[in-house]
Amino acid sequence: MNVSKNRPMIVAIIAIIVLLVLVISTSNTDSAKGPVSIAGNIIRPVQSFFFGLGRKASGNEDKNVGTWKEKYEKLLAEQEKYEEMLKNYEELKAENDRLSELLNYVGNIEYDICTADIIGTTPSEWFNEFVVNAGLDKGITKDMVVYNKDGLVGRITYSAKGYSRGISIMDESSGIAVMVERTRENAILSPIEGTSNELELLYLRDNADIVPGDVIITSGIGGIYPKGIQVGKVIEVSTENAREKKVKILSTVDFDHIEEVTIVLHVYNEGTD
Amino acid sequence: MRYLLLEAIAFISMVFTSALSPNFTLLGVQGDILFAVMLAMVYMEKRLTPVLFAALNALIFDALFARAIGFYTLQYLVAGLFFYLMIAKREDSFLVYIITAEVTWILKEVFGVLLCMLTDNPMNLWTRLRVYSLPGLVIHLILFTVFYLIFSRVYRLKAIRPSTMIDERDF
Numbered sequence: 001m002n003v004s005k006n007r008p009m010i011v012a013i014i015a016i017i018v019l020l021v022l023v024i025s026t027s028n029t030d031s032a033k034g035p036v037s038i039a040g041n042i043i044r045p046v047q048s049f050f051f052g053l054g055r056k057a058s059g060n061e062d063k064n065v066g067t068w069k070e071k072y073e074k075l076l077a078e079q080e081k082y083e084e085m086l087k088n089y090e091e092l093k094a095e096n097d098r099l100s101e102l103l104n105y106v107g108n109i110e111y112d113i114c115t116a117d118i119i120g121t122t123p124s125e126w127f128n129e130f131v132v133n134a135g136l137d138k139g140i141t142k143d144m145v146v147y148n149k150d151g152l153v154g155r156i157t158y159s160a161k162g163y164s165r166g167i168s169i170m171d172e173s174s175g176i177a178v179m180v181e182r183t184r185e186n187a188i189l190s191p192i193e194g195t196s197n198e199l200e201l202l203y204l205r206d207n208a209d210i211v212p213g214d215v216i217i218t219s220g221i222g223g224i225y226p227k228g229i230q231v232g233k234v235i236e237v238s239t240e241n242a243r244e245k246k247v248k249i250l251s252t253v254d255f256d257h258i259e260e261v262t263i264v265l266h267v268y269n270e271g272t273d
Numbered sequence: 274m275r276y277l278l279l280e281a282i283a284f285i286s287m288v289f290t291s292a293l294s295p296n297f298t299l300l301g302v303q304g305d306i307l308f309a310v311m312l313a314m315v316y317m318e319k320r321l322t323p324v325l326f327a328a329l330n331a332l333i334f335d336a337l338f339a340r341a342i343g344f345y346t347l348q349y350l351v352a353g354l355f356f357y358l359m360i361a362k363r364e365d366s367f368l369v370y371i372i373t374a375e376v377t378w379i380l381k382e383v384f385g386v387l388l389c390m391l392t393d394n395p396m397n398l399w400t401r402l403r404v405y406s407l408p409g410l411v412i413h414l415i416l417f418t419v420f421y422l423i424f425s426r427v428y429r430l431k432a433i434r435p436s437t438m439i440d441e442r443d444f
Contacts, residue, residue: 006321008320008321008322009321009354011325012321012324012325012328012350012354013354015325015328015346015350016347016354019342019343019346019347020343020347022341022343023341023342023343023344023347023388023391023392024341024391024392026342026343027340027391027393044337047288047291047292047337049292050288050289050291050292051291051292051295051296054292054293054294054295054296054297120291120295120337120338121295122338123290123291123294123295123303123334123338123345124303124385124405125302125303125405126344126385126389126396127338127340127394131337131338163337165337165338172395172397173394173395193397193400193404194400194403194404196301
C-alpha cells in the first residue's frame with residue numbers, strides 16, 4: 001500500500017496527530033467562546049428535535065404525563081390535598097419562624113432559578129453527562145447546581161451561549177459530601193459502577209446508625225452542593241465485616257426518564273453561603 | 274455529488290447516534306449508528322474517505338458532549354483507519370467483515386478508555402469492557418448486518434461510488 005499516493009490516509013494521519021494534541025490541550029478546559037460553542041449552537045435545535053422524537057418513540061417520556069384531561073383531573077385532586085397541607089404548613093412555618101428567631105438563625109438566602117430541558121445525553125455513555133437548552137445567555141455558569149422535583153441531578157461543567165453541559169451525580173468522577181437526614185451522620189456518596197441510579201456511602205462511621213429507608217441529603221461540605229438537597233434513600237445496609245458497613249443508596253431521581261431540570265443561578269461557596 | 278451524499282449520510286447518522294440512540298438500548302448499550310455506517314461504507318468501497326466524513330461529523334459530538342475536543346473524533350478516525358487497513362486488501366466475505374467490525378468496536382472502546390486516562394477522566398478498562406463494550410457486541414452485530422445489507426444496495430448507485438470504481442461490482 002503506497003501511503004504517499006493515498007490522500008485520505010495522509011489526511012487521516014495528520015488529523016489524528018492534530019486531534020491528539022487538541023485532546024490533551026483542551027482536556028477539562030472551559031472553552032465557551034470559540035468554534036466549539038458555535039458548532040454546538042448550530043446543531044442544538046436539530047439535536048433537541050430528534051432527542052425529543054426519540055424519547056416519544058421509545059416510550060421514555062415521563063410516564064406520569066397523560067392526556068390534558070387526565071392531567072387536569074389529577075391536578076384538581078392534588079390541589080385539594082395541598083390545600084390541606086398548606087394549613088399544616090402555615091402552622092409549622094409560624095412555629096419555625098419563632099424558633100429561628102429564638103436561635104438567631106439567619107435562614108437560607110433564596111436564589112434565582114432557571115428551568116431547562118434536557119436535549120441530549122453523552123453518546124456511548126462515556127460520561128454521565130447531559131446537555132440542557134440554556135446557557136450563558138440565561139446566566140448559567142460552571143458549578144451551578146442542577147436538580148429536579150425528585151432531588152439532586154448534578155452540576156454544570158460547561159456553559160456556552162444557548163446550551164450547557166452538566167455532570168450527573170452518577171458519573172464516576174462524582175463524589176458528594178452527604179449526610180443521613182435522620183442521624184446527621186456524614187459520608188461521601190459515590191456511584192456504583194455499571195448501574196444507572198445506585199450509589200454507595202463511603203467513609204461512614206463504623207457504628208453509624210443507618211437503616212433502609214433513611215433519606216440521604218447533601219451536607220454542604222466540599223463547596224459545590226449546598227446543604228439539604230435530597231439525593232437518595234438507603235435500600236440496603238450490609239455488614240460484610242465488623243469494621244465496614246456497606247450502604248447502598250437508590251437515587252431519588254430517575255435518570256433514565258429525566259426531561260426537565262432546574263438550575264440554581266448561583267455558585268455555592270461553603271465559606272460565604 | 275458523491276461527497277455531498279457521503280456528508281448527508283454521515284450527518285444523518287451522527288444525528289441518529291446522538292439524539293435517538295440514547296433512547297434505544299440493548300443490554301443497556303446504545304448502538305453507535307455513525308460507527309456502523311462508517312464501517313459498512315469503508316467495506317463497500319475499500320477506501321478511507323467515509324472515515325474522514327464520519328470523523329468530520331463526530332466533531333459535533335465533541336462540541337456538544339466531550340470534555341476535550343477530539344475525544345469522539347479520534348475514536349472514529351483510529352477505529353476507521355484500523356478497519357480500513359484490515360479490510361482493504363481482503364477478498365469480499367461477510368464473515369470477515371463482521372469479525373473485523375466487531376474487533377474494531379472493541380478497539381474503539383479500548384482506545385476511548387485510553388483517551389479518558391489521557392484526559393484525566395477516571396475510567397476502569399475492565400469495568401467498561403464488562404458493562405458496556407462486550408454486551409455492545411450484540412447490538413453492533415445487528416447494526417453491522419443491517420447497514421451491510423443497506424449499503425450493499427446503496428453502492429449500486431453510480432452517484433455514491435468512487436469515480437475510479439468504474440466496474441460495477443456485484444454489491
